[in-house]
Amino acid sequence: MTRTGDPFAEGETCLLSCVKERHYLVTLDRTQTFQFDKGTLPHTDIIGQPEGATLRSSKGASLVALRPRLADYVLRMKRGAAVMYPKDAGALITWADIAPGCSVVEAGTGSGALTLALSRAVGDSGRVVSVERRDDHARHALRLIESFAGAVPENVELRVGEVEDVLLTARSDRIILDLPEPWHAVPIAAEVLPGGGGFACYLPTVPQVETVRQAIRDSRAFTGTETFEIMHRSWTIDGRSVRPDHRMVGHTGFLTVTRRRLLAV
Numbered sequence: 688m689t690r691t692g693d694p695f696a697e698g699e700t701c702l703l704s705c706v707k708e709r710h711y712l713v714t715l716d717r718t719q720t721f722q723f724d725k726g727t728l729p730h731t732d733i734i735g736q737p738e739g740a741t742l743r744s745s746k747g748a749s750l751v752a753l754r755p756r757l758a759d760y761v762l763r764m765k766r767g768a769a770v771m772y773p774k775d776a777g778a779l780i781t782w783a784d785i786a787p788g789c790s791v792v793e794a795g796t797g798s799g800a801l802t803l804a805l806s807r808a809v810g811d812s813g814r815v816v817s818v819e820r821r822d823d824h825a826r827h828a829l830r831l832i833e834s835f836a837g838a839v840p841e842n843v844e845l846r847v848g849e850v851e852d853v854l855l856t857a858r859s860d861r862i863i864l865d866l867p868e869p870w871h872a873v874p875i876a877a878e879v880l881p882g883g884g885g886f887a888c889y890l891p892t893v894p895q896v897e898t899v900r901q902a903i904r905d906s907r908a909f910t911g912t913e914t915f916e917i918m919h920r921s922w923t924i925d926g927r928s929v930r931p932d933h934r935m936v937g938h939t940g941f942l943t944v945t946r947r948r949l950l951a952v
C-alpha cells in the first residue's frame with residue numbers, strides 16, 4: 688500500500704501542480720515526457736521522487752508532484768459517462784448516511800467516480816455492488832478505477848446489467864442511483880430495503896425529480912424525503928483581490944434522499 692509522501696513508481700497517476708493553480712494528471716511511464724506551455728519534464732525526473740517534491744521544467748517552471756486526491760482525479764480523468772461531481776458525492780455520502788460497514792447497491796457505474804467515493808466511505812467492513820447496463824461504460828469505469836486505485840478495491844463488485852435485477856439478488860441497506868429513470872427502481876427498493884435503509888438518487892432536471900418524488904410518495908414505503916442541490920463557489924485570494932471567482936459550475940444535479948419505513952401493523 689502506498690503511503691502519503693512515498694516516492695513515485697512507474698505506472699502511478701501523478702498530479703503536477705503549477706504555481707498558477709493549474710494541475711495536470713500524468714500516468715508515469717519512463718519512456719514519456721510531460722509537455723506544457725512552460726516546457727517539458729521527462730517522467731524519469733518524477734519516478735523515484737517523494738510525493739510533494741518540487742521539480743523544474745526545461746524552461747525553469749516549478750511543478751509540484753502529488754498523488755491526486757479523489758476529487759482532483761474525478762474532475763480531470765478522461766471520463767466516459769458524466770460523473771457525479773465531488774461536491775455532490777460528498778453531500779450524498781453524508782445525507783444518505785454511507786458509513787463503514789454499509790452494504791450499498793449503486794447504479795449506473797458510469798465512469799466509476801461515485802463508486803470510488805462509496806468504496807472509501809463503506810470501508811473494509813462494507814461492500815459496494817455497482818451495476819452498469821452498458822458494456823462500454825463498464826469497461827471504461829474499470830480502467831478509471833484501476834488507474835486511480837491500482838486495482839478494483841476489495842469491497843467493490845462491478846456488475847453489468849440492469850439495476851432492478853441486481854436489487855432483487857444483492858443485499859443492500861443503501862441504494863444509490865445516478866441514472867435517468869430511477870423511479871422504475873422505487874417499488875423494488877421499497878420491497879428489498881430493511882426498515883431505516885436509505886434510497887438516494889441524483890437527477891439533473893426538475894421533471895425527473897417530480898417523477899421520482901411521485902413514485903416515492905405512491906409507494907407509501909418511505910419517510911423523511913428531501914431534495915436539495917449543492918453550490919460550490921470558489922474564491923480568488925490574491926493580494927488585495929479577495930472575491931468569489933468570476934466563474935463557477937452553476938448546475939449539476941439535484942439530490943433526493945429518503946428512508947424506508949415499515950407500515951403500521
Ligand SMILES: C[S@@+](CC[C@H](N)C(=O)[O-])C[C@H]1O[C@@H](n2cnc3c(N)ncnc32)[C@H](O)[C@@H]1O
Binds near residue numbers: 769771
Ligand atoms: C450519469 S452516469 C453515472 C455516473 C457515475 N455515478 C459516476 O460518478 O461516474 C449514468 C449511467 O447509468 C447507466 N444506466 C442507466 N440506466 C441503468 C439501469 N437501469 N441499470 C444500470 N445502469 C443504468 C448508464 O448507462 C450510464 O452509464
